[in-house]
Amino acid sequence: MSKKCVVLLSGGLDSSTCLAVAKDHGYDCYTLSIDYGQRHVAELEASKTIAKNITPNPHKVVQINLDAIGGSALTDDDIDVPDYGDSNDAIPVTYVPARNTIFLSTALAYAEVVGANAIFIGVTAVDYSGYPDCRAEYIQAFETMANLATKAGVEGQKLSIITPLIDLDKSQIIQLGHHLGFDYGLTVSCYSANRKGEACGVCDSCHYRRKGFEAAGLKDPTRYAS
Amino acid sequence: MSKKCVVLLSGGLDSSTCLAVAKDHGYDCYTLSIDYGQRHVAELEASKTIAKNITPNPHKVVQINLDAIGGSALTDDDIDVPDYGDSNDAIPVTYVPARNTIFLSTALAYAEVVGANAIFIGVTAVDYSGYPDCRAEYIQAFETMANLATKAGVEGQKLSIITPLIDLDKSQIIQLGHHLGFDYGLTVSCYSANRKGEACGVCDSCHYRRKGFEAAGLKDPTRYAS
Numbered sequence: 358m359s360k361k362c363v364v365l366l367s368g369g370l371d372s373s374t375c376l377a378v379a380k381d382h383g384y385d386c387y388t389l390s391i392d393y394g395q396r397h398v399a400e401l402e403a404s405k406t407i408a409k410n411i412t413p414n415p416h417k418v419v420q421i422n423l424d425a426i427g428g429s430a431l432t433d434d435d436i437d438v439p440d441y442g443d444s445n446d447a448i449p450v451t452y453v454p455a456r457n458t459i460f461l462s463t464a465l466a467y468a469e470v471v472g473a474n475a476i477f478i479g480v481t482a483v484d485y486s487g488y489p490d491c492r493a494e495y496i497q498a499f500e501t502m503a504n505l506a507t508k509a510g511v512e513g514q515k516l517s518i519i520t521p522l523i524d525l526d527k528s529q530i531i532q533l534g535h536h537l538g539f540d541y542g543l544t545v546s547c548y549s550a551n552r553k554g555e556a557c558g559v560c561d562s563c564h565y566r567r568k569g570f571e572a573a574g575l576k577d578p579t580r581y582a583s
Numbered sequence: 584m585s586k587k588c589v590v591l592l593s594g595g596l597d598s599s600t601c602l603a604v605a606k607d608h609g610y611d612c613y614t615l616s617i618d619y620g621q622r623h624v625a626e627l628e629a630s631k632t633i634a635k636n637i638t639p640n641p642h643k644v645v646q647i648n649l650d651a652i653g654g655s656a657l658t659d660d661d662i663d664v665p666d667y668g669d670s671n672d673a674i675p676v677t678y679v680p681a682r683n684t685i686f687l688s689t690a691l692a693y694a695e696v697v698g699a700n701a702i703f704i705g706v707t708a709v710d711y712s713g714y715p716d717c718r719a720e721y722i723q724a725f726e727t728m729a730n731l732a733t734k735a736g737v738e739g740q741k742l743s744i745i746t747p748l749i750d751l752d753k754s755q756i757i758q759l760g761h762h763l764g765f766d767y768g769l770t771v772s773c774y775s776a777n778r779k780g781e782a783c784g785v786c787d788s789c790h791y792r793r794k795g796f797e798a799a800g801l802k803d804p805t806r807y808a809s
Binding site: 417418419420421423425426427453454455456457458459461463465466467469470490492494495499502503505506507510511 | 644647648651652679683687696718720721727
């Protein structure tokens with residue numbers, strides 16, 4: 358019997374590498390994107406293409422209008438996305454309230470529908486130390502909760518939340534994906550990417566991506582708008 | 584300083600009673616409905632009216648198209664909603680995968696945005712013993728996870744998940760709301776209610792509501808279509 362997993366796929370570098378790892382581990386992968394009213398729609402387009410390249414299962418998109426409740430520069434038009442270096446806050450304004458909890462909860466629902474016993478999520482505690490929901494103790498608590506939440510869990514089918522990137526920095530993630538033959542030209546990281554998927558080059562996310570490719574000693578296939 | 588809470592409000596009997604309890608406990612209430620592609624749209628209309636009667640804060644609705652991933656009679660058009668007594672399964676087909684987890688996660692995001700330190704949810708372990716995500720141990724695990732998930736939690740502001748109805752049966756819930764002066768004529772419970780909010784009278788939910796009013800010795804204000 359093949360192992361099934363749900364992979365949360367944003368179309369960015371981390372989640373795409375996570376999908377490549379899940380596939381490499383022999384999982385039958387069901388990809389899921391959450392469209393939560395974020396500004397980087399280009400990522401969602403990228404995720405469809407990436408999913409198609411890796412798995413025959415249909416890519417699913419669940420829309421959640423988190424902009425209805427606001428609270429983040431990524432979903433709230435009244436808060437500007439800062440350029441790299443503009444903010445010294447421990448937790449950045451690009452933090453989306455409870456984002457990974459909402460993502461994992463939706464993945465949990467999908468895992469139950471397809472009968473998957475694992476959810477892959479590409480969180481990393483290294484580059485995103487300001488995000489509470491990227492830490493191992495949070496992931497562990499979610500897994501405990503998830504196994505009490507569902508029909509499958511109650512019937513004894515253990516579900517695992519797998520975070521293959523949690524101890525890796527950006528350059529190590531890129532090296533891992535490169536080793537697995539993944540084409541990073543398909544991914545979009547930029548918080549303000551345009552509809553053609555071209556990156557702004559100045560936001561936090563662009564900064565970390567560029568530094569990651571430099572540190573990995575690999576060519577950056579990102580297309581920049583300027 | 585006033586206590587703030589988020590109340591998950593479906594427009595049904597349980598969640599409405601829960602809101603009345605939160606208000607009675609002195610909370611400044613922020614109501615949230617999740618529109619997850621369920622068939623009973625009438626409940627969402629009811630929730631707006633109920634919220635307006637109880638709190639001056641704007642009622643929020645977050646849309647989540649769970650029908651994109653399927654798996655329940657409440658969101659999947661390929662699965663029929665059974666009449667009462669049609670099914671003997673331990674977990675009914677009206678169970679929505681990971682529903683309360685998705686609801687609580689969204690409420691967690693909203694709690695963080697408004698600075699609330701409590702979330703009220705009207706789950707009851709008595710009438711819904713078949714739903715794993717209505718049990719106290721599940722709620723406790725969610726609370727533990729939630730306090731590791733958010734900026735507020737990390738900064739030491741404890742969030743509580745409050746379930747005032749968890750040990751009450753339907754008649755006790757109705758007696759509680761009646762005691763608090765709540766008007767159940769505003770609520771809609773039916774899984775197949777029409778757009779005017781009239782109930783079918785034959786589904787599981789209608790059955791339990793009718794029995795609840797009978798056992799409570801109170802007049803049932805439900806409007807039936809037939």
